[in-house]
Structure formats: structure tokens, C-alpha cells
Amino acid sequence: MNFGIAAKLGLLLAVVGMLAAGITGFYAYTVSRNLLIDSAKGELLTATQVLARRIVLAREEGVRNLQILARHPATLAALQGAGHAREDELAALFRLFMETNPAYFQIRLIAADDDGMERVRLDRDGGRLLRITGEELQEKGHYPYVFDTLKLAAGQVYMSRISINDERGSHAALGQPAVQYAVPVMDAHGVARGVVVTNADVGGFFALLAKDLPQDVQLFLTNRRGDYLVHPDPALTFGFDKGRRTLVQDEFPDTRPLVEGYSAQVVTEARDGRYASRPTVAAFIALRPEVTTEESRVILGLAQPLQAVLEQADALGSVTLQIVLGLCLAGIPVAAVLAGAITRPINDLSVAVERFSDDGHKAKLPLERQDEIGLLARSFGRLRNQIRQQLAELHESRLELEHLAQHDTLTGLPNRALFDDRVNVAVATARREDARFALLFIDLDRFKPINDNLGHAAGDLVLRGVAGRILDIIRESDTAARIGGDEFVILLRNVHGREDAASVAQKLAHAIGQPFEAGGRTVSVSASVGIALYPEDGTDVTTLSKHADRAMYRAKEQARA
Structure with a gap:
């Protein structure tokens, strides 16, 4: 056809x-x-950067806690032999910090003399907080977190390597991945009389971060040499403490420039070795601690199966x-x-x-x-x-x-990073336009009993209520942020003088002092407000923040008097 x-x-x-x-x-x-x-790949890198920022913020909060403890009058008094009353006062303060920071294994005050004898020590043991006294206190002068910290200037912070804790008698910290942060305690002559040391739970902290990640996303953390500190397979972590090395550059060869310091971030695909049957996309970034430490950097990574x-x-x-x-x-x-x-x-x-x-x-x-x-x-x-x-x-x-x-996930207010950016903009604008602005530091009084007696859910309701009342008082051009557990800070733009800021502070204290409904009960808190005015009290963010913080503590002391 x-x-x-x-x-x-x-x-x-x-x-x-x-x-x-x-x-x-x-x-x-x-x-x-x-x-x-x-x-x-871009989303994975962004998620890694967000996670890194959360880690940095957590570290900065821990550093601030240490600096607060090191400057507390009871700390120096306990080192100078002021008596058991001052030690008891410091132990109570340690307990408060450990109750509000579950990641702390220990907080210790260690003297510079007596071979680094512990003066005040609080340990976590399961669900309990133990104060160690008497003959159970140990000499720690031979540990780097003591003798290296004593060489630092006032306010500087020491961070140890992240490793398995093997200190005898350390209770819950024994055998766990941990890192020590330490700050020197200075007397009036600038002489280091001792150190305040926190022992932080690395494993628990990163396990908490991993819970917020999607189920198929894996979390990695290494030291500067590439040894795994956190890995989806726990058997591969802390190999350097077990007589073997398990390195990220062997599992992900493209991370070698990151380990060697030639790159700040790497996005790669793994298709060999353990990933031959399940190719994976991974993003890694280098974090450089801004403290004195042997660990010049750590490497954080997230990985996700390519199939997903x-x-x-x-x-x-x-x-x-x-x-x-x-x-x-x-x-x-x-x-x-x-x-x-x-x-x-x-x-x-x-x-x-x-x-x-x-x-x-x-x-x-x-x-x-x-x-x-x-x-x-x-x-x-x-x-x-x-x-x-x-x-x-x-x-x-x-x-x-x-x-x-x-932003703060509880209240929706800006966090410290965003607030600092806006204050920097306000400083630049005020210098250019010869204007004024004010910083208000707010600390809630009588808030801890709410958490203790009614639970953290009730405390969260109060914090959200406080945030709402603050936003009702301030103008849209102003900025309010939550920077700690019960600490808030406000940027008031274009104020004419201290009287304007004081008027706003009075309104805020009055509004916050009104009763809240929380946990089925009516509760009340009060607020101590500190004010710093630009340029009278400082011309940069750091100076203004310190002045407002000191003013807030003076207000708190006056309220107690």
C-alpha cells in the first residue's frame, strides 16, 4: 500500500x-x-545561618550572666573571706541562674589562691540542684579555665574546648559533652582574686535545637580541626577523646577549605561513602567565638536528603x-x-x-x-x-x-540583634540631625514567684501581656524589644528631654503594674525602669546601654528600700 x-x-x-x-x-x-x-541549597544555608545566630545569642546570654555574677558585690566579698553569709547569698544567686538556665551543669566561684580552691559551687544532679560544701570542694588551679582566665582583663571571657567532661565528682556533667565559660573577678585594684565558671551542657543544647528542625534535616558540629562534636550517629562524636579521629572533611570533602580557614561557608552535595545510596545536600558555616579560647572556630552544618x-x-x-x-x-x-x-x-x-x-x-x-x-x-x-x-x-x-x-518567639517583639541595629541607626540619625533619643531598660519585679508557683505557661502569659501594654504606651516610631527572661528595652525617638522619657517610664510602670489574669488567678508584677538619654548619658550603644542598665538597678534598689 x-x-x-x-x-x-x-x-x-x-x-x-x-x-x-x-x-x-x-x-x-x-x-x-x-x-x-x-x-x-539556598534555604539550607539560610537555615544554617539562622541556627548559628541562635547559638551566638545563647552564648552572648551566657556571657552576660557570667559578667553579672563576676560584678556582683557578694562574689568579691566571698573571695575576700567576708563570711558564710556572703557565700550563702552568692549560692542563692547561683541557684537562681541555674533554675532559669537548664543548660548549666555547674556554676562555681574559684579562688585565685589556695591552689584554686572552690569557694561556692552549685551542681546539677538529675532534677536537683546541689550545693557542694566543706571537704567536697576541690582544688581547680591546674585547669586552664582557672589559670588562663586569671590572666584576662576585667570583663573578658574564657571559653574551653568542647569535650567530654571527666572531672571527678561533677555529678550530672560527668561523662557529658560540655564547655566551660569563665570570667575573672577583680578587686578595686584590678587584681584578679578568682574566677566565676559555668559548665554548660553542649549535648542537651544541640538536642534542643535539633527538635526545631524538620525531621529529615540532620545537624552537625565540629571543632576547628573537623572532629565531630555533634553528629546524627552519636558513635562518631568526640573520637579524639576515644583514641580515634572522625573528621567532617572525610565525610564531606568539600568542607576542607572551611576547616583550613580558607572559606567561611560551604554548600555541597555528598554522593559517596555513606551517602552513596542516599545522596545528601549539606550547608556548613564557620563560627568564630568572640572570646578567649583555644577553639578558634567551630563548624556548624545542616544536611538534608536530596530525595526530600x-x-x-x-x-x-x-x-x-x-x-x-x-x-x-x-x-x-x-x-x-x-x-x-x-x-x-x-x-x-x-x-x-x-x-x-x-x-x-x-x-x-x-x-x-x-x-x-x-x-x-x-x-x-x-x-x-x-x-x-x-x-x-x-x-x-x-x-x-x-x-x-x-524577633522574640514568645512576645513577637524584636530581639537584641534587631534592637541594636535600630539603636545604631538612631545614633547615626541623632548625630546628623542634632536630635535626642532615650533608652529605657525595664526589669520585672516579683516575676519569678509567678513561674515558680503557677508554672512557666502562666509566666509566658504575663510576659506577652507586658509586651502588649508596652506597645500600647509607646509610639509607632519607637521600638520595644525583649532581651532576656523578664527584661525589656525601649528606644524612644525624638524626645525633648529627660522629663519626656521619665513621663513615658512612669506610664509604663503604671500600666505594667496593673493585675494580669494568668493560670486562672490574678497576679501582679511591677517594673523597675532605667533611663539613658542621648547624648547626655553616652554617644554610643554600649555606653547608653550600660547607663540605662545601671539606672534600672538603682531604681530596683530604691524600690526595695
Whole structure:
């Protein structure tokens, strides 16, 4: 049987149409797959940076706690032999800090003399807090966190290497991953009379961080040499303490420049070794502690199976394949009739595919056609819209992560990092325009009994209520932030004098002092407010913050008197 030219042309066009549809679907799938992988890498790096910021904020909070303890009058008095009363007072303060910071294994006051004898010590033992006294106190002068800290200037902080704690009699800390932070205690002549040391639970802290991550995301932490400190497989951690080395650069070779200090961040794909059957995308960044330490940097990483990233691409690929197959089958019987008309729409589709990845460009598709080409165009349009919608959702997720990194999760107020940025802007504006602004430090009084008696849920209700009352008082141009457990700070822009700031402070204290409903009961707190005025009390963030902090403590002492 002889085929005519129309049949041959129709058959040729059918074959060409099938090839074009197949290439279009494959190209669209490949582009979408690559876009999803690149977006996932960016999101993973952003999540790692957000996690690193949380770690830095937690470390800064611990450092502030140490500096507060080192400056407390009872600390120096206990070192100078002022008696058991001062030691008891300091022990009570230690207990308060350990109750509000579950990550602390120990807080100790260690003398510079007597071979580093412990003077006041509080240990965590399971669910209890133990005060160690008498003959159970030990000499610690041979530990680096004592003799290295005694060499520091006032206010400087020492951080030990992260390792397994093997100190005898350390109760809950024994055998656990831990890090020691220490600050020297100076007398009036600038002589270090001792050190205050905290022993922090590294394993518990990172386990808590891991709970906030998606189930398929894995957390890694190494020291500066690449030895694992945190790993999804606990058997691979702290190998240097067990006579073997397990290094991140062996598991993820692309991290070697990060370990050697040539790079600050790395995004990589692992397809060999333990990841041969389950390829993984990973992001690593180097963190450099801004304290005196042997650990010049640590490396933080997050990893996610590539399959989890590609699930959406696989779904789109399946839809694309079904569309291509359907169009190929439907196009065969009409190929001869539509031989002349089918060329132009295919070219339109080819142009749309070529411009698919152009940012913001949306090629015109022959959607008005009611034939197979129109069906292909509409299916491709839906595919394109699905991919762009997913990219938009990924962008919204990144914005949400950035918001979480800059705001307190309990009250929704800005955190210290965002507040410091706004104060820096206010300083620059005030210098340029010869204007004034004020900082108000607020500390809640009688808040701890609420947590102790009614539980932390009731305390959280009170904190959110306080945040709401603060926002009701201040202007939209002002900024309020939560910087600690029950500490808030406010930036008042364009004040005319101290009287304006004092008036706002009085309104805030009055509003906060009104009763709250929490835990089914009516409770009350009061607020101590400290004021610092720019430029009278300082011309930079640090000086203003210190002045406002001291003013707040003076207000608290006056309220107690």
C-alpha cells in the first residue's frame, strides 16, 4: 500500500510532534529540578545561618550572666573571706541562674589562691540542684579555665574546648559533652582574686535545637580541626577523646577549605561513602567565638536528603510525562490534517521553554487553541505556574526564617540583634540631625514567684501581656524589644528631654503594674525602669546601654528600700 504525501507528511509531523513534546517535557523537568535544588541549597544555608545566630545569642546570654555574677558585690566579698553569709547569698544567686538556665551543669566561684580552691559551687544532679560544701570542694588551679582566665582583663571571657567532661565528682556533667565559660573577678585594684565558671551542657543544647528542625534535616558540629562534636550517629562524636579521629572533611570533602580557614561557608552535595545510596545536600558555616579560647572556630552544618528536595520535582516530572504521552497519542490521528498549522504553535512552545527560566518573563502561549497544541500549552502553563508558586513559597519561608532570627518567639517583639541595629541607626540619625533619643531598660519585679508557683505557661502569659501594654504606651516610631527572661528595652525617638522619657517610664510602670489574669488567678508584677538619654548619658550603644542598665538597678534598689 502506497502512502501519499499527505500521509507521509502527517506521519513525519506526528513523529516530530512527539519528539518536540518529549524534549519540551524533559527540558521543563530538568529546569524545574535544577531550580528546586538551587533553591533548597539556598534555604539550607539560610537555615544554617539562622541556627548559628541562635547559638551566638545563647552564648552572648551566657556571657552576660557570667559578667553579672563576676560584678556582683557578694562574689568579691566571698573571695575576700567576708563570711558564710556572703557565700550563702552568692549560692542563692547561683541557684537562681541555674533554675532559669537548664543548660548549666555547674556554676562555681574559684579562688585565685589556695591552689584554686572552690569557694561556692552549685551542681546539677538529675532534677536537683546541689550545693557542694566543706571537704567536697576541690582544688581547680591546674585547669586552664582557672589559670588562663586569671590572666584576662576585667570583663573578658574564657571559653574551653568542647569535650567530654571527666572531672571527678561533677555529678550530672560527668561523662557529658560540655564547655566551660569563665570570667575573672577583680578587686578595686584590678587584681584578679578568682574566677566565676559555668559548665554548660553542649549535648542537651544541640538536642534542643535539633527538635526545631524538620525531621529529615540532620545537624552537625565540629571543632576547628573537623572532629565531630555533634553528629546524627552519636558513635562518631568526640573520637579524639576515644583514641580515634572522625573528621567532617572525610565525610564531606568539600568542607576542607572551611576547616583550613580558607572559606567561611560551604554548600555541597555528598554522593559517596555513606551517602552513596542516599545522596545528601549539606550547608556548613564557620563560627568564630568572640572570646578567649583555644577553639578558634567551630563548624556548624545542616544536611538534608536530596530525595526530600526532589519530591516536588518528581511529582512535576510525572505530570509532565503524562501530559507528553497524552499529547503524543492524541496528535497522531490529526497530524495529517494539521500538518501546516502545527508548526507555528510548536515554535511558540519552544520559545516558551527557552524563556522558562527568565526571571519575571512570561512567554505568551497559544492557550486559546482547542486542539492538542492548546492542551499542551495550557498544561505547560500550569506547570510553569506551579513551579513559580513553589519558588514564591520558598521565598516566603526564607522571609519567615529571617523574621524568626530577628524577633522574640514568645512576645513577637524584636530581639537584641534587631534592637541594636535600630539603636545604631538612631545614633547615626541623632548625630546628623542634632536630635535626642532615650533608652529605657525595664526589669520585672516579683516575676519569678509567678513561674515558680503557677508554672512557666502562666509566666509566658504575663510576659506577652507586658509586651502588649508596652506597645500600647509607646509610639509607632519607637521600638520595644525583649532581651532576656523578664527584661525589656525601649528606644524612644525624638524626645525633648529627660522629663519626656521619665513621663513615658512612669506610664509604663503604671500600666505594667496593673493585675494580669494568668493560670486562672490574678497576679501582679511591677517594673523597675532605667533611663539613658542621648547624648547626655553616652554617644554610643554600649555606653547608653550600660547607663540605662545601671539606672534600672538603682531604681530596683530604691524600690526595695
